[in-house]
Each structure stands twice: as structure tokens, then as C-alpha cells.
Amino acid sequence: MAAPETLNEFSAAAPPFQKWIIFVHCDERVPLKLVEIDESHDESIKSQLSLEQLLKQAFRKLNDDAATHMDDAIRNNDSSQTAFDEDDLMLITPTLLIRPRQGDFPTGLSAYTCSSILQKTNNHHANHHDAQPPNVRATRIAMACGLWHVKLRGCVLLAPAVETAATLAMHQTPAQILLALTAAGTYSPDLRESLQQEMMHHERRYNGEAGTTSDDDDDDKLCSNRIIPNWLGNAAMHNYHDQDALDQLAKVMKVELQQQQPCDSDENDRSERRHDGDLDESCSSSESEHESNHEIGSQATVEQHSQHKQFIVATSPLCLQCRRPANTLCVGCRGAYFCNDVCRLVHGWSHECMCSTWKLYVNNRQELSMFAGMGDWVDSIVGRDCQLSNDPYHAFLKRHGIMQESTSWWRTEFGGWSGGDSESAKMVDITKRLSYAEGFGPIIDVPSDGRATADEDTKSARNELGFLRLQSWEDYYRLRNLGQYSIAALLLTFPLTLYYAIVEYGAVPCMVARMLKRPLRIHMVGAEKEMNFLDLFREVSYLLPQNVALELVFIVREDMLPPNLREGGGSCTFSTTLTDGLNIYVQSGSYGDTLDPRFDCGTGAPDMIVGFNAGLYAYPSWRSVVRFLRDYTSVVGVFTDYNEMSAVQCASLGGAASRNSVRMNPFRQPRAMPVYSMNLPQFSNGFLYVYNEQELE
Secondary structure, eight states, rough: OOOOOOOTTTTTTSSEEEEEEEEEOOOSSOEEEEEEEOSSOTTTTOOOOOOOHHHHHHHHHHHHOOOEEEHHHHTTOOOOOOGOOOOGGEEEEEEEEEEOTTTTTTOEEEEEEEEEHHHHOOOOOOTTSSSSSBBBBHHHHHHHOOTTTOOBOOOOOEOSSOOGGGGGOSSSSSHHEEEEEHHHHTTTOOHHOOOHHHHHHHHHHTTOOOSSSSHHHHHHHHHHHHHOOOHHHHHHHHHHHHHHHHHHHHHHHHHHHHOOOOGGHHHHHHHHHHHHHHHHHEEEEEGGGGGGGGSSHHHHHHHHTTGGGGOOOOOOOOOTTTTOBBOOTTTSSOEEEEHHIIIIIITTTGGHHHHHHHHHHHHHHHHHHHOTTTTGGGGSSSSSSHHHSSSHHHHHHHHHHTTOOOTTHHHHHHOOOOOOSSHHHOOOOOOOOOOHHHHTTTTTOOOOOOOOOOOOOHHHBTTTOOHHHHHHHHHHHHHTTTTOOTTTTHHHHHHHHHHEEEHHOOHHHHHHHHTTTTTEEEEEEOOOOOGGGGGHHHHHHHHSOOOOOEEEEEEEEEEEEEEEETTTSEEEEEEEEEEETEEEEESSSOOOOBBOOSSSSSSSOOSSSEHHHHHOOTTTGHHOOOOHHHOTTTSEEEESSHHEEEHHHHHHHHHHHHHHHHHEEETOOOOOOOSSSOOOOOOOOOOEEEOOOOOOO
16 A cells, blocks of 8 residues: 655644654564653643654664664654754655554554665665665564565654544554554464464463463463454454555556557557566565465466466475475474575565464464364375375375266366366366265265254254254264265365354354245355365255255356356356255356346345355455455355465454454365465365354344
8 A cells, every 4th residue: 555655744733642653673672662752732842843853863863773762862852853954864764554544543553664774774784685674573563454565674663654633532542552563563463362362372481481370370461451452453454445445446547548548559458468567576576475375376376367378387395485496494483485595584584574473373283184083094185295295185086986087076176176168167067967976976985865864962062043063074974974984075075164154154144034034145256166066065955954945156257167158148147956945056257346246146135155265365356255245244254265374364354353263164174285385284175264243142
């Protein structure tokens, strides 16, 4: 997001208010320091400095390595220090972290750097490509605000983005602001309260400050005081939607410009291609962690620029920084690969901002790899070899008689899903219905193709509406009389995840649908490989009570449609009844763009929106979905993602509540997936989070 170019807008004549500056030193051993200036209405105080003047004085003191005395000089309001010679002018650069919002955070927050002073104070770094040393804590704070591309160097001052009298309406004191920013800067950009507490416990144990019950109680008290306030917890959401609004405006202006200059269409096309090329280059060289979230880091580039046919597929681990082949794991977290020390220490320093957090993510691998109630077959497809290649999984399938040329539901487990005119898409025929025996074949230990019957033990585990509350694959296998060596869960992850979402988060939507005497409407957005096994979703209906009607609308982008589903205009509208209580629709188009979710999908507006392995943060095509959920808060959105990092980033687009909802999905696929751009645990439908969560009163 663009920040003000200068600080001239800050007026010293504004009504008096409490000014504050937070000093973030490059050296992490130096605590964040708050400087407050309480201005008075007393006319005897003749020198009231503007924020710009205060920042200049602060940076002057930093130049003399006198940061510990910075507050004294500022509080003295020494007017003699406010005059600057022309040759001594400082270039103060603001980076807007949080836009001012009335009722939330009226002053906003900016990070200020001073390039001229920092070049003088850090001349010992002159042999480096950038003379300013990294500021890890300030960069963590920017990441916590959803600005993963921002990398801050040198000493940084955090202060209000604007000087207004609205500061008087602030719900947070400067001390509380310091506490929240210290948590984000010291511990992790992942602002989930549970993770912040865990990071604090780890730090105290590392420093030898914990170990007794009383110490743990003290930890809990400290953590309770560090609950992330909404202005910070929602910053990523607000920045995302602000950028979305700017992009929409830019798109409109571009169209208008093209309409005004029809003769320059060829040049516009060339300019757009150059711009696309710039995007590709910035994505490939960026230090941003978010570009490492998906199985193949180039997937986003492939999707955004598919018209150029740029398909890049990695088959071995890649350096997090330069994307060259690498096999050395970060010693701190073992979650990132680096090819050499230059990439790890010099160019890839921003990984330090996430290293301790990634260590916690990696530590969850053992729990993610455990599936109670299943045989030891799971162990053979969650090990290290499966994290590096698909070959062990394909060999596993072949040992069970499942071959690459299979025409059953297993075919996407071999060929993946490419959509469009790919070979995998050519195999799809959604008009053909398959029984469980046909779809699961040659596997025979599969659920019965009919409604589940609960025994006395499971009747007690129900939610408010009487739906069976299954909490694990073990619960499901017991309910459906599957043996522990059945591998059916590898496919059933999709319907079981949907069922889990309905039971855990769909009570209010189900109640509304019941009151209106209509089916529960769920829009399945971003559908791709699900086209291969629509009949498998009968399992959701088999698990729900018989009096619950369900309508599933699968939304497929037109460029992902299999060839035999395209009509004359390249679109598709298809519907069928799978069971007495389940109707299926397939609708092509862009959700919220070419399709209005309220009128163009199925029989009406959705009660819930569900997306599997969505990657909302990584793909611009999801913006209309996130926008719709923001505008219609009565619609519950449930999404899954492959790994914890991506889930947290995507959930943050729904605000603090959504971020805190991130959890392991008990019905994740029991198979570790290879991921070549990092070494975080990766499972299909591995993590789950919810937007607009609602509870029955």
C-alpha cells in the first residue's frame, strides 16, 4: 500500500495530544523503547514539536549512538535542535503499516526509517549490497500486519501515521501499543494467541526462567496481558481489502485509458506483457516467505500467466531464497532449504523473522502424521521419503492394485489435476454415475453405499442439531465398519472434511435452512479434482440425518473445465440428484466476478462457502470470494490448506477471529505430500479455518 511521500502534512498547529514514538533497534538484545510526549494546553509551553521534528531529533540521537538518552532530548522540546541546515536535511521514509481507521486505530501506524543517518552510522556495512543492517523485529511487525513483502533495515521508529486530534479517542494507551508490538516483533508474526503463548513459554524456558508451577502461572498471567488487540489482529485483513480496492480502481482506470486510446492497443499489450514479466521476476527473487507456501512455488505464476504457457515444475528441494536446488536445511527450524551461506545469512535474512515460528510448525509433524485406528500402512506414506517425492506414494498405490491408467476415483492420485485441456481433465465425465464399488475399485474394504447406522456408543456424540460429531478417522472407521487396513481415507478426506465443517460450523446455517424449509446451500468454490469423484460426496448425505436436505454447488473456473463440459460459449451448467437428500450442481465461471453468488449458483445464495486446499492468500482469483464473505457476514466460510504457514496467512484475511480458528483437520489425508520450496509438514486438507463463525444462542 502506498505511504505518504513526505511528512509535511503533519501540522504542529494541530490540537494538543499525546505524541509517542517506539524505537526498534537493529540489535534484538535492545528492548523496544517507548517515548511519550505529553503536551499541555498551557501557553507557557512555547515549543510543541511536530511528529516530523520529533522523528528527526530521534534519528539525530541515534546517529550519536545515544539511543538510551533519546527520550530526554525529545521531552525537553529543545527548539534549538529543530532547525536543520540544508546540507544536514534527513530523508525520513515512512512505510504505512496500518491505515488510520476511526473507531479502531484512528492514528494508524507507520514505520519510519532515515536513510542518510543510517548510512553514516552503519558504514562498517559498506561492503554489503545494502549498507543498512536488517531489522528483524520491525520486519516481523510488518509481516504481522500482512505486509509480507516489506523488509525493513536499520533502526526503525514506529509512530502514528497521521497527527490528528482523533488520538484522544484511542482505546489503547501507548504502553498497550508497545506491549502488542513487542509481542509481534519479539515472538512471531503469527498472531494466534495460542502460538504467542507457546513462544513466550519457549523463551522463558530457554532463558532458564521457567520450570515450576508458579513460573507457569506467571507465564499465563503475562500471556493474558499480551492478548493481541483488534487493531493489530485485524491489520492484515484491512490491508488486504485496501489493496483489493486499489487494484479494482486501477483495473477500471486501465480499461478507461484503453477505451480512450484504441490506437495504442498493441503498445498496451506489450506494456502489459512487460508488467507481467516484472511480476514474474519479483516473485522469483523476492525474500517474502509467503511465496513458499504451496507445493510448487511457481503455481501462482502458472495460474496468473497461463496465457503464456509458463509451466515450471520442481522435482527436488529448492533454496528458499534463490530457488536453486538445495539439500541443506536451516539449522534453526529445519523448515527451509538453503543452497549456501550467502543465501542463508546475507540475502535470505528475512527467514530469521519466521525461523522460530517455523520450528514450531515443523515440531507438529509427528502429531500430523499420527492417525489412530489405522494400520501401519500409514507409516509407509508419511515418512521422509514421501516428503521429498511422489514416487513412494505411487509405489504404495501400485502395491494395492491401483494403476496409473485407472478409470476409478483413484486416477487423480496418480496424475494430479491440471484442468483445461490436460490429460487428467479429458478423463472426466460428470454425467456418468459410479457406485462405491466402481469408484473405489479395486479396493474392496470401503464404506457401504448407503446411509450410516450409528450404534449406541456414537449416539451420545452429537451436536446441538443431533448431527453425529465424528472427531477422528478412528470414529469414522468404527461407524462405517472399516478395517484398520482400509486405505479408503485417502479419498474420503474430501467428503469427511465437508461433513466435519457442517457439523462444527454449520449449526446456524442449518437452522436457518430448516426454518425456511429449504436445503442447506453450500457453494464449493475453486473446485478442480473434485470433478473426478462427485459421487463420493454421497457420503456426506449418508452421515447427515435423513431429514437434512443438502445442495452442493461446485464452482469451476472456465479455464479449468474439462473439454467435454464446455458448451458453445465455453461454460457449463449441470445438475443431478445423488441421493434423496443431496442435489449436486456444477457451475462454471468466476465466483463474485462473472457469477453473482446470490443468483447465479444453484437455487440461491449460499449458507456456507467451502474450499479445499484453497490458498486464498496466494492467488488473486480468490479475492472476490474473500470480498463476498466480508460483505455477507451471515455466510460461513470454511477452508482448508496444505500447511500451517499458508493456513495462518489465508485465515488472517478474515481477521483475528479467523486466524485464531486455525486448527489441524482431523480428516486430513493420511499421507505426507512432497513440498519442494520448504520443509514444512504438508498434507492435503491438513489445516482448517473458518470465516464468519456463528454460534446458536
